[in-house]
Amino acid sequence: MDSSVLRNVSMFSVLNDKELSKIYSFSTPKSLDKGEMVFFETEPYLGFYVVVEGCIKIFKIKGDGREQIIHFVHPYGTFAEVPMFEQYEKILNDQFTYPANAMATEKDTKVLLIRSGLFYELLRKNHEISLKMLGALSKRLRHLNNYIETRMKDIPHRLAEFLVQECRRSGGSDIHKVEIEITKHDLASYLGTIDETLSRTFKKFQDDGLIQMKGKFVTITDIKKLLRIAEE
Amino acid sequence: MDSSVLRNVSMFSVLNDKELSKIYSFSTPKSLDKGEMVFFETEPYLGFYVVVEGCIKIFKIKGDGREQIIHFVHPYGTFAEVPMFEQYEKILNDQFTYPANAMATEKDTKVLLIRSGLFYELLRKNHEISLKMLGALSKRLRHLNNYIETRMKDIPHRLAEFLVQECRRSGGSDIHKVEIEITKHDLASYLGTIDETLSRTFKKFQDDGLIQMKGKFVTITDIKKLLRIAEE
DNA sequence: CGTAACCTTGATTAAGATCAATTCTCGTGG
DNA sequence: CCACGAGAATTGATCTTAATCAAGGTTACG
Known part of the structure; x- marks a missing residue:
């Protein structure tokens, strides 16, 4: 695995090789077995993730302890970007937690953690990235919208x-x-x-x-x- | 009503007077009576809205014709920003529609339409606005997240x-x-x-x-x- | 005042959850 | 190669929540 995997991530497609390598070198790779957690929604926020291999499920825990899956993230997809933009200061102070739980659904699942500090720096320098990120969040919003709509049916x-x-x-x-x-x-x-x-x-x-x-x-x-x- | 109302909109707080006046002069004000529609989800997308006075409900229509309200928007809040960032070309070609329906819930409700063409121009020039917009979309995502969570309860x-x-x-x-x-x-x-x-x-x-x-x-x-x- | 919209209450129904067994499938070790 | 056991999937009987259907009652406002 090298920095070229990042090129397939929509948000990073605007970056040059040097920038990609920099992000890659500062990111933290993590390998997971089926059923292993990436994070719980109670954990302090570190940054967002890119799926490199396998599949991640994002879910909430219902009152009775049962899982409610919100979506699945496949290779080159990202997750947990949202808290990144909710008042930067709070993130620095570890005030933020993840919005849901994330678990690998396949063995040999690989993800990359992009830390918020580094990414925020990039965001300030590179306007194109914010525009890409706006696209990514919009897509997420569409998905949730669709999800809610589906929930109105039997x-x-x-x-x-x-x-x-x-x-x-x-x-x-x-x-x-x-x-x-x-x-x-x-x-x-x-x-x-x-x-x-x-x-x-x-x-x-x-x-x-x-x-x-x-x-x-x-x-x-x-x-x-x-x-x-x-x-x- | 003048351009100063825009200053209270989080996303526009980074702009100077000249910029605010420009947005204001290009925006389209609309007064609504209780029960009047701002848009239906079938309509082509023109741009997003700012609530100046009164209250707007955003809702979906269920299979049986009943309304399902997703949220209420109060003064200085914005709505329908999402389609703005889903491939600019498509918006220009009128390919996009609104993601839900919007109706005034009070008489004397006033909104401003910010057309996507103008706003997109602003976005390209002013990096701060994209960052504010990222904050706005994140907030919206949090809300939907919370909404979904609530739906798991009785x-x-x-x-x-x-x-x-x-x-x-x-x-x-x-x-x-x-x-x-x-x-x-x-x-x-x-x-x-x-x-x-x-x-x-x-x-x-x-x-x-x-x-x-x-x-x-x-x-x-x-x-x-x-x-x-x-x-x- | 009168009427329409809004709200409440009761009886019934239906969708899906819960509880309780079985059966199926597949990986592991004898 | 087979037997075992655990987790996955199926099936049936029952229960619960909230929707539906059907009247009434209240409120607000022209």
Whole structure:
């Protein structure tokens, strides 16, 4: 792994080799096993992270102790940028904590910590980076917006939406076969439900002839009906 | 109304008089009656808004046609900044729409439209503004984060949380009296429920001796218990 | 005053959570 | 190679919360 991985991070795409190397040399790499935490939401804020390999889930803990997954971050994606811009002074004084919890969902997950001090310096010098960062935060806001919208619908709707999205994301060949890359438990948490309800909803979709399922592989047999459920 | 109102907007606080006047002279003021729309989420994006007077509610329409209020914007607050940073070219080509709906909740509500073209120009010239904007977007993200967290709890919890927050926001004198400044209907929508359930929850709180209610005025009689319900 | 919007209350229903067993799957060690 | 055990997934019965349906009652304002 070297500084070239940073070039794929949208926000850093405006930097030259020298700047990239500098960021890379000051960043802290971390390797994680499946289930290992990057941070808890109670920890003091150090800076934001770049995913280099594997996958990270960002989640809240509900009152009953259960996880509620907000999103997954894949390679070259970033997470925990937000506290960076909430009054710099407070960050320096360790007053800030992370906004949620972050855990690796795959073994051999690798992340880079970009410390806020260093990054803030960069931000002051390089105007382009702030503009990129504005783009990144906007994207995050769109995602949360979409997340909230999805939450207004029932579980079959949410699952249908997820399947359609996954189908679009993976490949794009018209064979409607999707591999669910996360555990069913994580999927349930992401959809805001529990394992049993997810299982029942999958079964209902199968009984209604919308999909066929074999372990982690789902074949969509009636994309039209599925789309109808997905969009209201 | 003149350009000095803009000085109170956090993002514009770094500008000098000349710059403020320029923004003001290029902005479009709009007066609204209670219930009038600023924009629908289907409309092409023109730019973001500053609230000068009154109050704006930002909301989504659910599948059944009901409103789901995401937040309220008060004087000197801004809304609809997000699409501004999602690929400038698309905005110019009218490809973008608003992320939600915006409606005045009070009569004599006044807003200013800051067109994206003008603002983007400003952003390129003035680095400080991007940094302020990063702060503004972060705040918005925090709010959505908090919103999502609240949604994981039941209705009594959400109402208790709302009452405690309102109590803190208004005054701060230790007489625990709160005026609910929005309609009960809007409050229900904000809490993600319906009028009947809100009414019943208020009743339950009264029966349990937590509050006393008279129209729009709520007196908190047992702040300790209310806090216990509010925080899990 | 009168009427429309706002609010409350009661009875019923439905979606999904909870509780409680099983069954399935797969990696590990004998 | 098989047997074991743990975690993952499924299934059924029951329970809870809040939505829905249906009246009434209250308030505010022209």
